[in-house]
Amino acid sequence: MSNRELAALFDELASLLKVADGNAQSFKARAYETAARTLDTLEPPAAEMSVTELIKLKGIGKSSASKIAEIVETGTMDRLVKLRAEFPATFLDLVRVPGLGPKTALMIRERLGIEDVGGLRAAIEGEQLRELPGLGAKTEEKLARALDRLGTSGKDRRTPILDAMAMASRIIDELTPMVEVEQIQYCGSLRRFRDTVADIDILVATTDPAPVTKRFSTLAFVTEVIGSGSTKTSVITQGGLQVDLRVVEPAQWGAAILYFTGSKAHNIRLRQLAIQQGRLLNEYALEESEGGRVVASETEEEIYEALGLPWIPPAVREDTGEIESGLDRSLPEFVRWEDLRGDLHVHTSMSGDGDHSLTRMLDAAVQRGLEYLAITDHAEDLAMNGVGQDEMLEQRGVIESIAADYPTLTILHGAELNIGRDGGVDYNSDFLSTFDWGVASVHSLFDLDVESQTTRVITAMQNPAVNVIGHLFGRRIGKRPGIELIDDAVIEAAALTGTAIEINSHLDRLDAPSEFLRKAMSNPEVLFVVSTDSHRTGELWQSRFGVTPAQRGWVTADRVANTWPVDRFVEWAANQRVP
Ligand code: DGT
Ligand code: CA
Ligand code: ZN
Numbered sequence: 263m264s265n266r267e268l269a270a271l272f273d274e275l276a277s278l279l280k281v282a283d284g285n286a287q288s289f290k291a292r293a294y295e296t297a298a299r300t301l302d303t304l305e306p307p308a309a310e311m312s313v314t315e316l317i318k319l320k321g322i323g324k325s326s327a328s329k330i331a332e333i334v335e336t337g338t339m340d341r342l343v344k345l346r347a348e349f350p351a352t353f354l355d356l357v358r359v360p361g362l363g364p365k366t367a368l369m370i371r372e373r374l375g376i377e378d379v380g381g382l383r384a385a386i387e388g389e390q391l392r393e394l395p396g397l398g399a400k401t402e403e404k405l406a407r408a409l410d411r412l413g414t415s416g417k418d419r420r421t422p423i424l425d426a427m428a429m430a431s432r433i434i435d436e437l438t439p440m441v442e443v444e445q446i447q448y449c450g451s452l453r454r455f456r457d458t459v460a461d462i463d464i465l466v467a468t469t470d471p472a473p474v475t476k477r478f479s480t481l482a483f484v485t486e487v488i489g490s491g492s493t494k495t496s497v498i499t500q501g502g503l504q505v506d507l508r509v510v511e512p513a514q515w516g517a518a519i520l521y522f523t524g525s526k527a528h529n530i531r532l533r534q535l536a537i538q539q540g541r542l543l544n545e546y547a548l549e550e551s552e553g554g555r556v557v558a559s560e561t562e563e564e565i566y567e568a569l570g571l572p573w574i575p576p577a578v579r580e581d582t583g584e585i586e587s588g589l590d591r592s593l594p595e596f597v598r599w600e601d602l603r604g605d606l607h608v609h610t611s612m613s614g615d616g617d618h619s620l621t622r623m624l625d626a627a628v629q630r631g632l633e634y635l636a637i638t639d640h641a642e643d644l645a646m647n648g649v650g651q652d653e654m655l656e657q658r659g660v661i662e663s664i665a666a667d668y669p670t671l672t673i674l675h676g677a678e679l680n681i682g683r684d685g686g687v688d689y690n691s692d693f694l695s696t697f698d699w700g701v702a703s704v705h706s707l708f709d710l711d712v713e714s715q716t717t718r719v720i721t722a723m724q725n726p727a728v729n730v731i732g733h734l735f736g737r738r739i740g741k742r743p744g745i746e747l748i749d750d751a752v753i754e755a756a757a758l759t760g761t762a763i764e765i766n767s768h769l770d771r772l773d774a775p776s777e778f779l780r781k782a783m784s785n786p787e788v789l790f791v792v793s794t795d796s797h798r799t800g801e802l803w804q805s806r807f808g809v810t811p812a813q814r815g816w817v818t819a820d821r822v823a824n825t826w827p828v829d830r831f832v833e834w835a836a837n838q839r840v841p
Contacts, residue, residue: 263309263337265301267482268330270432271342272298274483274500275329278345281357284365290325297326309334333482346485351502352378355419360408360742361401369394383409411743420458421503422740424769427452427807429483429499430462433507436481442470444512449522453576455810457739457772461504463522471509478507514546516561521545527581528574535569535585543569577776577813596813597792597822599806604634604824604831607678607701607732607764607793608802612657613639614647617798620660626799628671633828636674636699637661641688643680644705651693658696672828674698674835678732680705683714685721687728694727699835701764701793703732704745712746719752723761726841730762730791733773744773749781757787760838762823765792765815767808768801779815790817791824 276294280286300321301308308316308330316327329339349357356379357367370376373394376385386406391397430448437443443466447453450463468474475495479487484505486498495507510518521529522545536543540551547559548568558564563573571588575596578584587593609616610623618626620637627635639657640648658675665673676699679687687694687702694700702722710718722728734752735744756763763782766773774782782788792808794801812822819825823834 263334263482264436265304265308266432266435268308268333269298269301270429270483270500271333271339272301272326272329275339275342275345277501278342278349281349281354281364281367282345284363284368286364293323294326296321297323337482350377351419354501355379356382358741359405361404362408366397379409408743419502420460420740421501422458422770423452423455423772424739425501426459426462426503427769429503429505430464432483433462433464433478433481433505437466437474437477440474440477442468442474444468445515447519449519449576450524453523454525454579455577455772455776455807455814457775461506464505464507465515465519465522466507466509467512467515467518468509469512474509475507510545512560514559516563516565517543517547517559518545520562520565523576523579525580528579528585531581531585532569535571539569541568575813577810578816594816594818595820597809597817597819597825599809601819601822601825602792602805602809603632603826603828604636604672605630605632605794605796605802605805606636606674606676606699606730606791606824607638607766607795608635609639609678609795609797610637610657612649612653613678613797615640615797620657621664622799623796623802624664624668624671624673626802628668630802632671632802634672634674634824634831636676636701638676638678638699638701641677641679643682643688644678648680648688651689672832674832676700676729678703679722679728681718681722681731683707683710683718685718685725687722687725691727694725695839695841697727697839700725700727700729700839701732702728702730704734704736708736708742708745710745712748715745716748716751719747720755723752723755723759726839728761729835729838730764730793731756732764732793732795733766733771734763734778735773735775737773737775738770739772741770744775749778753782753785753788756782756789757785760787760789762789762791765790765808765812765817765822767792767794767804767806769804769807771795772807772811774815776811776814779812779817783816783818783821788821790822792822793824 272294276291279291280288300319313327313331316322316330317324332339357364374385374390376382385391386402391402392399430452434446437446445467448464451459452462466474479495479497483499484497488498489496493509497505499505533543536548541557542549542551548557548565549555558568566573572593574584574588608623610620611618642648642650661673661675676697679700679702681702681704737744763774792805792812794805796802823831
């Protein structure tokens with residue numbers, strides 16, 4: 263049992279405990295989360311350590327240590343098995359409905375026997391919730407709206423990309439070191455970076471599939487094997503998420519990864535192109551219709567080339583114009599991770615929710631190879647985590663005094679401002695004008711009507727202290743729907759005021775969403791920045807994620823301000839702030 267498998271079990275235990283306790287801040291759950299984080303980065307195998315040795319590790323308490331021993335001995339944890347039975351995946355979907363949460367979900371299960379989202383919908387229609395203590399007609403209305411906006415019908419349950427990516431990386435990290443595995447990659451909607459996925463598709467190239475399939479179906483976080491054949495094995499993992507593993511011959515890798523990445527609509531167009539050329543395209547190869555000679559199969563590049571196309575990034579394979587543009591060689595230069603030179607939304611431990619000190623964040627930025635960085639801790643209007651003018655000034659003093667230690671990094675002093683009800687932001691305009699950079703984000707009042715929200719955001723854009731709007735819609739994928747905005751009005755205001763639109767790289771957010779980005783791209787005046795919104799050093803690398811939804815929105819490198827050389831960027835940022 264690997265450390266990462268153990269970590270996955272502790273993460274699952276923690277999230278189930280939060281539900282069982284009806285409390286997202288559950289102390290026990292937190293302790294298990296800390297244990298999971300420790301295990302995730304621990305070098306020596308925890309499974310080979312004694313309880314005494316385990317307890318000595320920072321982040322592992324008595325209870326976690328004895329649970330590790332239990333897993334090593336029995337393969338699982340009794341507590342976890344019981345919790346899984348008590349809270350099946352369909353009930354967890356119910357808990358996640360915005361405005362419900364564990365406490366109410368438990369109450370309506372007990373009182374009304376509601377077990378899933380479908381049951382909730384029926385109870386709202388039957389006006390049953392208003393009879394319960396603490397709930398009313400208003401609650402029913404709010405929940406009905408949340409269900410509509412989430413598009414959750416209960417039947418076609420989809421998993422947010424944050425959870426799917428975590429599971430896919432865990433599986434891939436387990437299988438990659440196997441000698442039998444020549445290539446491995448997640449494909450399907452996850453590789454295309456849809457916000458949510460129905461299942462995870464993983465492809466492995468190998469000449470010896472049996473050991474790979476065996477390891478896959480016995481991973482600690484696999485709860486059920488639902489099918490296993492010579493080329494495909496399907497399992498259920500934490501939270502009811504299905505994972506399909508397909509194995510192919512190394513020579514068929516390109517054709518297989520192309521096919522299983524999809525989308526189906528993109529595949530169909532490729533197949534039509536092949537037919538027009540007297541060829542056939544399937545998951546094994548591109549071949550001549552007559553005689554079956556293989557034209558290309560090993561890499562995606564070779565197959566696209568043979569079809570008369572450049573390699574098309576997975577994110578745009580949706581048959582929404584990429585084939586036509588590819589054929590006439592007019593596919594744009596989509597922004598890539600290597601193009602990013604700066605990060606413009608970064609927190610330190612001065613924000614209540616930040617983990618690492620200023621210097622640790624700066625060191626990590628240097629390691630990441632960044633040329634410029636804006637430190638943007640939360641401004642004072644944010645409850646709990648925001649800071650006042652004095653602290654901001656103190657931080658600025660520190661930055662000035664240590665800047666010389668970072669000769670390769672240009673540090674901008676900024677803040678993440680909070681957009682108030684009427685579009686105003688924190689501090690006064692004199693103080694605001696002393697910053698180098700301002701991110702402004704909506705952190706409250708998510709339920710205002712569409713006109714008020716639109717005016718609110720546009721007012722913030724008109725403020726010279728605001729360089730960029732952070733996570734424009736404020737959505738948390740699968741948890742909280744975004745605010746409602748009149749897209750065209752916001753896009754026009756961004757163009758007129760020169761305020762950039764942030765592409766927030768956190769997998770929980772991916773905000774602004776790619777549909778909005780593509781609309782915004784059609785106005786040539788609109789600029790973007792891909793930022794990480796890091797709260798700890800490791801997150802500075804997550805812009806790898808942010809560029810993919812940017813590609814999905816057909817965003818090109820020249821339109822992303824943090825791909826520009828430092829001089830051009832700094833000059834632009836300063837000019838934007840002139841009232
Ligand atoms: P999902 O799972 O609903 O989030 O979306 P996908 O795109 O991952 O769909 P999935 O898992 O059903 O299939 C994975 C890929 O396999 C899909 O993107 C394209 C390919 N595929 C599946 N079924 C068909 C089909 O009937 N025809 C073609 N051409 N390709 C298919
Ligand atoms: Ca899929
Ligand atoms: Zn932030």
